[in-house]
Amino acid sequence: MEKTDDIASRKRRLAALARTDRDALEGALRRITPVPRYDVVKPAETGLVMVRGRAGGTGAPFNLGEMTVTRCVVRGEDGALGVGYVAGRDRRKAELVAVFDALLQDPARAQALEDDVIAPAEQRRQVQRARTLARAAATRVDFFTVVRGE
Amino acid sequence: MYVAVKGGERAIANAHAWLAEERRGDPGVPELSIAQIREQQRLAVDRVMTEGSLYDPDLAALALKQARGDQVEAIFLLRAYRTTLARFGASLPLETGRMTVRRRVSAIFKDVPGGQVLGPTFDYTHRLLDFTLAANGEPPAAPVAEAPLADTLPPVIDVLNRERLIEAEVVPADEAPPADLTREPLRFPASRAMRLQNLARGDEGFLLALGYSTQRGYGRNHPFAGEIRFGEVTVELEAPELGFAVELGDIELTECQMVNQFAGSKTEPPQFTRGYGTSFGHGERKAMAMALVDRSLRAAELGEEVSSPAQDTEFVLYHSDNVEAQGFVQHLKLPHYVDFQSELTVIRAMRRAAAQTAEAALAEAAE
Structure with a gap:
């Protein structure tokens, strides 16, 4: 079983890879x-995931x-298994994510790939999110109270 | 009763060829791409994903193109497509409180932490046709604030419910997987999970009319829009190959929390109760209608009189699915030649019998 730190960093990397577009992964x-x-152990396959919500946002789960x-x-x-899970139907992208997941488990490569692939992906997401939130903030209502005359 | 009718193959093939031409329209007008539909008809795409019960914007756009813009037909196409794929599993329940919010408004609390954020909304537009859109003008860039919103905005009800006057949603201790209508039939009494799944897939027009009927007095439950939010939520799946939950990506989601008056019952003190609605993408009208109907279907559980259609669980859940409904209504177009022949025979016999009775009565009167 992997150590908790290893799991956390692998999770973080997989999250970044899943949000990177295929062309960027091919380029990297x-x-x-x-x-x-690398050898393909399980060829890329498209299927379904049932998305669950919660009643009232915080209550009992239901199938949305x-x-x-x-x-x-x-x-x-080196024998490391790489796993790719991505939203959508892009089989090549899932394969590329799995390849990078395998490569990133090699300590000799990890830092270079972190700098070349993961960090830019995380930064792109951060910039996009900040842009969305800045636009949303521009639509925030500033209430003011109208004072009635005597 | 249906009988095999042969001989229509050529007519059908030719009809479909003509349909394909009609779908394309005037060849002098450029053809729509899937990306154009996905980007510029986004709310149509969102409705097809919600009621098709499959989040995939490209597939929903393709379905709309194939269906010539007919939403229910596109929803049907998406439902049919999903049956060709294997199920990998179920996601962890979405954490909508951690949504990257583009819009968040509350009609019950003015000063919510984070403020009232309008986002990209039709609200407050004048509903006047905009002829500049017919001239292909690019819109000016939307203003950007210097300080962005917080990364996450906590749910309004949870933050401002200090007096506990609004009922809390409780996670049950028993973590049995929720009912799944794609794998089991409707059963009554239907659990809340079963009802919510049914309503989430349900026809927007049907739920809108039912929700409206509760406002007009057919099962009135005094709703307030506690919170409406729209934005992006991360989906996570417990992956068997990994042994931990992996982020698949983000989906756009709308959520509506209705807060409703409740006089209390033998076991519950007077308090506000809740109804919940949600949809894929930006589907505010659907989420609000769903929340109204979710609440009205809780009437029996809350000890309220069940007297109106929107409170009748069987009536609502059996008629909400537009794929089933259109199928049964439209099957009337299929050949019913033999049924109708037998009905004709019956009507002729009844007429003969009626005529004979009348003749006999006339003869009797003449005597």
């Missing part, structure tokens, strides 16, 4: 020399509706 893979080899999800499992050169 091309920048690695020599080209990493499904979403499409694609997953893939690969084995890297």
Whole structure:
């Protein structure tokens, strides 16, 4: 079983990879020399995940509706298993996420990939979110009280 | 009763070929791309995802294109598509309190932490046709505030319910998986989970009319819009290959918390009760209607008189699904030649019998 720290950082990386578009992942893979080899253990497959909500937002769970999800499992050169789970139907993207998950488990590569792939992805998300929240803030209502005359 | 009717194959193939041409419309006008529908007809896409019960904006856009913009037909296409895919599992319950909020308003508390945030809304527009849209103008950029909203806005009700005058939603101790209508039939009495799933997939027009009927007095429950929020929520799945929950990405979601007056019962003190509505994407009217109906279907549980359609669980849940409803209504178009022939025979016999009785009565009167 993995250590808690390892799980936390793997979770964080997978979350960043899932939100990175396929072209960016392809580009990052091309920048690695020599080209990493890997075997596909479970070919990319598209299926459904039932999205659950909670009554009143915080109460008992219920089934809200499904979403499409694609997953893939690969084995890297050093034997590490890489797993990719991404929203949507892009099989190549799920495979690329699995490849990076396997590569990132190699301590010799982890820091370089963290700098080249994960950190930029997290930063892009942060910038997008800040932009959305700044636009939302511009639509916040400033109430003022009208004082009635004598 | 249906009988096999042969001989229509060529007519059907030709009809479908014509349909494809009609779908394309005037070839002199550029064809719509899926991306254009996804980006520029977003609310149509959102409704198809919600009632199709499948979050996938590209597929919903494709369904709308194929259905020539017919929403119920597009919803049907999405429901049919999902049956071709395997289920990987169920997500962890969404944490809507951690939503990246684009819009959040409350009609019951003016000064909510984080403020009233209007977001991209039709509210307060004048509903005048905008002819600049016909001229293909690009809109000016929306203003951006210097300070962004907080990363998350806590739910209004939880923050401002210090006196506990609004009922709390409680997570049951027993963590049995909720009922799933894609795998089991409706059963009565229907659990809240079953009702919420049914309503979430239910036809917006049907729920809107039912919600409206409660406001007009058919099962009145005095609603207030406690909170409406729209934004992005992260979906997480417990992945068997990993042994921990992995983030799949984010989905857009609308949520409505209705707060309703309640006089109290033998076991409950007078307090405000709640109704809940939610939809994929930006579906505020649907979420509000759903919340009204969720609350009205709690009438029996709260010891209220059940006297109106919106309070009748069987009536509501059996008629909310537009894919089922359109199927049964539209099946009337299929050949019913044999049924109708037998009905004709019956009517002719009844007429003959009636004529004979009348003749006999006339003869008797003449004597």
